[in-house]
Amino acid sequence: MNHEELLKQRFGEGSFTTSGFRDNRRIVVAADKLFDVLKCLKEDAGYDMLADITAVDYLKYPDARDRFGVIHALLNTTTGERLYVKTFLNEPDLDVPSVFSLWKGADWMEREVYDLYGIVFTGHPDLRRILLPEEFTAHPMRKDYPLRGRGERHNFPVITRAES
Amino acid sequence: MPLELLQAGTADQEYLWTLNFGPQHPATHTTLRLVLTLDGEKIVKAVPDIGYLHSGFEKLGEDLDFNQYVTIVDRMNYISPIANEIAWHHAVEKLMGIELTPRCRYLRTILAELARISDHLLCVGAAALDLGAFTAFLYGFYQRELLYDIYETAAGQRFHPSSTRVGGLLFDVNDVFVKKVRDFVKNFPKTHADIVRLLNRNRIFIERTQGIGVLSKEEAINLSCTGPIARASGVVRDLRKDEPYLAYKDFEFKVICARAGDCLARYLVRMDEMLQSLGIIHQAIENLPAGPVNVDVEGKDVLPDQQSIYRSIESLIQHFELHMPNRQWQPPVDEVYAATESPNGELGFYVVSDGSGVAYRARTRPPSFIHFAIFPYLIVGHQISDVVAVLGSLNIIAAELDR
Numbered sequence: 001m002n003h004e005e006l007l008k009q010r011f012g013e014g015s016f017t018t019s020g021f022r023d024n025r026r027i028v029v030a031a032d033k034l035f036d037v038l039k040c041l042k043e044d045a046g047y048d049m050l051a052d053i054t055a056v057d058y059l060k061y062p063d064a065r066d067r068f069g070v071i072h073a074l075l076n077t078t079t080g081e082r083l084y085v086k087t088f089l090n091e092p093d094l095d096v097p098s099v100f101s102l103w104k105g106a107d108w109m110e111r112e113v114y115d116l117y118g119i120v121f122t123g124h125p126d127l128r129r130i131l132l133p134e135e136f137t138a139h140p141m142r143k144d145y146p147l148r149g150r151g152e153r154h155n156f157p158v159i160t161r162a163e164s
Numbered sequence: 165m166p167l168e169l170l171q172a173g174t175a176d177q178e179y180l181w182t183l184n185f186g187p188q189h190p191a192t193h194t195t196l197r198l199v200l201t202l203d204g205e206k207i208v209k210a211v212p213d214i215g216y217l218h219s220g221f222e223k224l225g226e227d228l229d230f231n232q233y234v235t236i237v238d239r240m241n242y243i244s245p246i247a248n249e250i251a252w253h254h255a256v257e258k259l260m261g262i263e264l265t266p267r268c269r270y271l272r273t274i275l276a277e278l279a280r281i282s283d284h285l286l287c288v289g290a291a292a293l294d295l296g297a298f299t300a301f302l303y304g305f306y307q308r309e310l311l312y313d314i315y316e317t318a319a320g321q322r323f324h325p326s327s328t329r330v331g332g333l334l335f336d337v338n339d340v341f342v343k344k345v346r347d348f349v350k351n352f353p354k355t356h357a358d359i360v361r362l363l364n365r366n367r368i369f370i371e372r373t374q375g376i377g378v379l380s381k382e383e384a385i386n387l388s389c390t391g392p393i394a395r396a397s398g399v400v401r402d403l404r405k406d407e408p409y410l411a412y413k414d415f416e417f418k419v420i421c422a423r424a425g426d427c428l429a430r431y432l433v434r435m436d437e438m439l440q441s442l443g444i445i446h447q448a449i450e451n452l453p454a455g456p457v458n459v460d461v462e463g464k465d466v467l468p469d470q471q472s473i474y475r476s477i478e479s480l481i482q483h484f485e486l487h488m489p490n491r492q493w494q495p496p497v498d499e500v501y502a503a504t505e506s507p508n509g510e511l512g513f514y515v516v517s518d519g520s521g522v523a524y525r526a527r528t529r530p531p532s533f534i535h536f537a538i539f540p541y542l543i544v545g546h547q548i549s550d551v552v553a554v555l556g557s558l559n560i561i562a563a564e565l566d567r
Contacts, residue, residue: 021498022258049385052501054527056516061524062497071514073501073529077385077399080406084501105388108537116222131215131566140223147227 003045003083010040026084034087035097038072042102047074047083050099053109055117059143066090070119072099089119098124116141180208185551187216193290194562198551205547210540217566225526229492230256230330231467233526238324240528240564243286244279246315247506249328254409255502255513260495262331266453269411271333274345274448275318276410277441282311283507284434291431291556292363295372300359307355310348317341330493331466332458342449349446356438373427377542377554380425387538391509391531393558396433397425403505415447427557492521508532508559532564
């Protein structure tokens with residue numbers, strides 16, 4: 001059974017929409033159903049590897065209705081099929097369920113998305129910044145963050161030898 | 165890093181102590197840091213701390229156009245830069261729906277496989293160096309110099325060739341390139357055999373790698389491992405076979421796999437992959453198709469070469485159009501993920517386009533980042549001297565790790 005029929009059977013006809021471009025197949029689901037959909041795809045449709053988690057900020061995108069998109073790229077290692085599960089988020093509810101309990105590989109990917117976009121993965125065991133320093137306050141991959149930063153580099157605290 | 169992670173044990177585990185490994189340490193090779201919790205010499209917990217080289221590559225990808233960004237992706241995995249370039253333009257060309265010319269596909273395949281050999285030589289050499297076998301490292305680096313010479317002949321730059329362009333390559337290659345590649349194909353097996361003789365039956369090397377850092381097949385899939393690391397654990401997956409891109413369909417080669425999943429298996433997989441790559445290069449260079457290297461200028465997506473810019477008005481206009489920020493390419497307003505089998509594993513780009521010549525979002529799926537995340541799982545329970553063995557077998561490139 002292919003994944004579309006399976007999801008239709010499990011979650012109902014209107015619970016997701018599909019789209020595609022080139023050979024990419026995408027499904028879009030609501031954030032509250034995301035975990036169940038991914039779990040179903042992993043356990044019953046054979047998508048056993050999580051290839052990637054990423055996010056896109058659609059603030060300046062033409063004709064965009066939602067602010068953020070979170071994309072889970074799945075891979076079936078037996079058949080080689082790929083599937084992209086997408087969820088749209090809007091401020092102030094920037095939280096999606098963590099999939100760490102399904103794939104341990106999601107650990108650092110979710111931390112990176114949290115670090116760069118400020119999207120909170122609820123249920124992640126250790127959600128803290130990964131690439132940027134702890135005391136950083138902004139989420140720099142958002143489109144409203146300037147390319148050259150907000151002066152963090154120039155105002156970085158310098159620790160002298162005497163203070164350390 | 166939060167303070168509680170730096171404190172080794174609780175009150176009843178006072179005997180545990182913390183060791184800070186890196187960010188400046190000769191055996192990390194690049195800038196990465198590990199906070200190890202030790203029970204004697206045994207590792208109880210390892211917490212990697214990364215981000216020292218974070219320089220916002222993905223943010224820059226939203227500012228530079230499709231051709232300019234190639235200079236940035238070059239600097240991600242600087243051990244095999246051309247593999248990154250090919251992956252980037254593979255994604256961009258998939259977005260725009262550009263079909264490459266046969267000559268370009270063959271040339272990119274040759275360059276990608278040379279990059280694979282270069283990457284594996286460094287990984288194997290550095291892993292051997294950390295375990296005390298200096299000679300293998302030197303043998304490997306001599307061959308890497310020859311590879312740099314080949315890149316220089318092909319693109320005019322040794323270290324960061326920045327050679328791919330949308331729809332083709334910066335320069336077509338000449339006879340010197342073909343001769344150098346043929347010489348390399350002829351002479352490399354001798355060095356390879358030397359390294360094999362130095363290491364494969366070397367008792368110290370084997371005892372320090374066999375059974376160390378074992379990754380099972382299930383774990384490898386669950387932890388999103390790809391490339392030689394997954395194949396050493398028995399995951400039979402290679403994008404060159406499973407999702408053939410460039411000219412890989414035309415060549416005969418084997419996917420090298422192992423079952424053991426330890427550091428030795430990862431070393432052996434890399435060693436054998438080099439020979440397979442050499443076979444691909446040999447088949448490609450002997451059957452190199454003639455014809456143009458770039459897609460036809462009429463397609464409006466590719467930069468015309470320098471000579472024709474001076475000689476024909478169409479090329480001059482095309483050159484102007486692609487360099488003006490308000491004109492440039494007009495890709496479809498959509499998003500696409502495309503991946504290639506880079507030496508380290510699946511290197512993919514998720515490109516979101518808003519219809520302009522600059523990517524709206526250029527996400528990299530960096531294999532080093534995903535492979536370093538598995539390090540704490542591999543090292544726990546081993547001795548402190550095994551840290552360098554496991555790190556060496558994972559081939560972590562910090563510039564790609566932090567981007």
